Amino acid sequence: MIALWGEQLTQIYNDGYRDLMGLKHPDGLGQPSRECWPEVWHINEPIYRRVWAGETCTFEDGLYPITRSGSLEDAWFTLTYSPLRDDLGQIAGILVTLVETTARVLSERALRESEARYRALVTAGTSSVYRMSPDWRQMHELIGRGFLADVVEPCESWADRYILPEDRGVVNAVIAEAKRTRSLFELEHRVRCADGSIGWTFSRAVPMVGLDGEIVEWFGTASDVTERKDAEAALRESEDRFRAELERQVRERTAELQASRDLLQATMDSSMDMIQVFEAVRDEAGEIVDFRWLLNNHTSESRYGEVRGESLLERNPGVEQEGIFDAFKQVTETGLPSIAERRYDHEQFSGWFFQSAVKLGDGVATTTKDISAWKAAQEEVLRLRDEIAQAALRESEDRFRALASLIPVLLWRSDVSGQHNSANEPWLTYTGQTLAQSQGGGWLEAIHPDDRAKARDAFETGRGKRQSIEVQQRIRRADGQYRWFLVRQAPIVDAEGQLTQWIGAAMDIHDLHELQERQAVLVAELQHRTRNLLGVVRSIAHQTMVQTGPTTRFREQFSDRLAALSRVQGLLSRSEQEPITLQALIQTELNALGIDDFAERIFLSGPPVRLRKASVQTLALALHELATNARKHGALTTAHGRLSVTWHAEPGQGEEERLLLEWVEDGISHAREEQNPTRRGYGRELIERAMPYVLDAKTRYELGETRLFCSIDMPLGARARERDEA
Structure with missing residues (x-):
């Protein structure tokens, strides 16, 4: 979920939405929507106008190209846009809830492609193909190939259409037995052919079982055996x-x-x-x-x-x-x-x-x-029938090998004992093994040594219990590189429940494995930074409340300090590509106060000094307080006032470098005094107490009648890094 608040549609989102932000996070937090998502503004802007008018809009499975992980990619979402109202009931923002449906959309697309491949496979065959409902009352589909009339719409009168009345009792009895035993339906019977004649078919159907173990449909083939039956x-x-x-x-x-x-x-x-x-x-x-x-x-x-x-x-x-x-x-x-x-x-x-x-x-x-x-002719008929059956078996084996060589996974087929007797070309090409080398336990040589024992135990246990096997393991490529694979092997049983062979497949998940590891590191880093940031925000709120109370002044100062904190986070988010320098940090705070008109009265001088990320946040808040006071109460409020900020780095103890910064305001018309002289302001508290504790800094803050002097001496080297890590 993301809340778009105010006329600028400022973004405030939860962790779920953060994942969609990709590299736009954390800059996108508090950023106007149009600046954050220019690539889809033409899609979103008309919708936002409708919501501002009081309408709630919902879009199912919408395609929204988004940039995440550094590149533009297609993503599908179900989105609901609804108005957010303030205390007066006026629309003050927009609440957007998103449910990503990319996986389902891609799965449905893959299912359609799978159906297309199924159709191609069916079209390439020679037998009629049919699909029946679990109770055989309805024929979902029949591809007759000229032998039987096609069925393209579900049909409940299929028995009247294809089965002769005198044969229905036998057919129904065999169907009932197949349903009772949840086993293969197999019968040779007469049928009405597509041309209206009576023919013979050898029909076989297998139950297709769903994830819940229930039969979802029967898939069968019907071969034309009319010529053989006529000959017999x-x-x-x-x-x-x-x-x-x-x-x-x-x-x-x-x-x-x-x-x-x-x-x-x-x-x-x-x-x-x-x-x-x-x-x-x-x-x-x-x-x-x-x-x-x-x-x-x-x-x-x-x-x-x-x-x-x-x-x-x-x-x-x-x-x-x-x-x-x-x-x-x-x-x-x-x-x-x-x-x-x-x-x-x-x-x-x-x-x-x-x-x-x-x-x-x-x-x-x-x-x-x-x-x-006559006997020789009879034997020849039987021999030819067996030869046809053997030819069909060989053709089926050839189709399996061709299919196994086409699909983008490593496949194999093993005998009852688990010894290899067949492997597809991708396995042999990937591992560099020959078919002979993969036989017996030879396939284990392609498994990473650290995974071998686990793989052997998993396969032996699965074969012993006749259960499906699933394990993740690394498999050596022909060039010697190991990649992660999801390996599964399932038992194949015949109609009598006897184990006949094992079918196995291995799918490459190496990229997914690495992505999961990188994600864990990023989440840990984000959690660490979020905890630190929340602590700073709580401290700012507390200190501001102590000084101002819950007043309009509190809201103004708190908003200013949060804005300063947001600017710091913006610099930190780009720190991997653009190092943070002291001059950039000072210039950012001065620019944020809109003091371009005083540029001739501001003097900045110092060498390039790179700051540690751990010290940027506290130093930025201190500079923000100094700049804000200069703009509202100090040297920049008078026509003759002048601001000078100078710095340099010098060696400290051992190899440690220290930063020496001096902030000097001249021409102050009157001293800045707090309403309660016994209490110091938030800026001084931050400079004189927080910085020495957090950054091991030495600070000095002197406010005279016409002049303000503030110096900061803080480490830049190894000791500060050690404290940061602690």
Whole structure:
């Protein structure tokens, strides 16, 4: 807050506003607003006129360029301007309250930029992207990429729009389970496509958790798997037709066999499948111990040759190992048909076969189809699907590495044990390490030796507890310089809650670290000076009140002395750039009294003498009292009066230098006497008592009928500095 008082809008502000003043403080305290802020006067002046008229004005997130830390920068504030009234109810000033919103404005700007990057990332992808409300009732957004119709405004009828009625029960059940477990939603289901057709999608969505641990939305992708589903459906349909055809053939062939052996043989020969008839061979106990060929069709004979009458086990012993012999026995004994896919790698056969067997007399009739090519095609489909998945995984890994190399922080990814397995280019470039050097505990070599143990303990503790890690540490740059970084590492868990890896990032905070240290030093110095200044002000008020009482004279003298003190503070504020000299201090006080008309009767003489900052304040107040009395009561009140101020420096004890100053007024018309002769004035109290105590000075004050003589002998060297420091 800052109060702008009077017509000049004199500034009086609190500590919060002081931070905004930057290098304008402390000159700005007591300074007219227009002189202090010329760069924004064109903005403020119209507002001040409105407030003087009695209006209160508030401006949200206004842009106000201000100079602080030595340069002009943009800053945003919410400001309220309101009138300040005096005891008579008249507007006598303006109260301005400011709340700086620069951080929020910049954060919102950064958020918009982040959203733009998100949009660019989404645009670069191939899958549809959608965002759902925490309860899945509303779809916030869907980018369909031509596969699904886009949603740009929140939509609550998304299920009616995209999900078929007969599929909604399954979809809703999977959604409910994902919400209950707060885990990944994953489902392959049908959808209505953007062109109105029915397609298939593989949909996955993850919950996005806010700072309070609650789900704020679900972010998901939907891949078009229509072609694959169509291919699988066509494959199943083909298999069903194939099975149906085989069963039909078996039924027809069995009927024909019962009717006529010759007709059966002819029918069997017409099939491209191998059709065979076996008769059971039993032992004395009636147990089936073998099968004997009775019939083969032409396709079978082309593979086996003429085998009628031969033993199945002797010709093809592999049927026992593959379970074919036991299957034939079961069909023969139970009468139940058998249908199976078998892998046969024995004798002269190697491949996949689809075989059906039915009971025929005391044996079986079989139909066997070579499906090796079909199986190979099926395996190829699975291989291609796995290859696509692996390609997508590699693409995802490449995107991660590219993203990690682009963002302006040092990133890495570690396995479950915390050992590095990936690092981005900024880390390697900054530290000068190779990827191999950063593996295992090698990354600790880039940490400052004083920070290494703390970093190792923090990371080991975090990994042990599976908790996020945050630590500030110095990291060595490739040129050997160490800079401060804020380092964080977080665990990544899968849908089952198992730890899979660690993701880490390090952000450069070196400049912020140094700024905080400098700020602490400046605050301590400001507090020291403020305490000293307040003590001086209290002393001035007390001494003035003793001399004048609470009268108009008190206000005048107190204001004059405060003005003198303000001028001293102005000199002190520039002391780092412009040393304070004795002549500058004397000239400042004389100019402040407006005595240019008496310049020919004022004589100043002395060499350049630099003053210590600790002695300037007390010496300035003493010179102010002498100059004020000269102007109001002394040599400058008469036409023939003359003021002479001379000084020089000379060695003291040891290496200490001392200042010798003489203030002489001649031509005083009458002696200056206080109303109470038993009490000395404030000026004499200051010169004869305060200066010897505060500055270790030797003073002399002699007032005659027509002449005033005052001398000040004070140290300039080491002893005075020691007292100042004490």
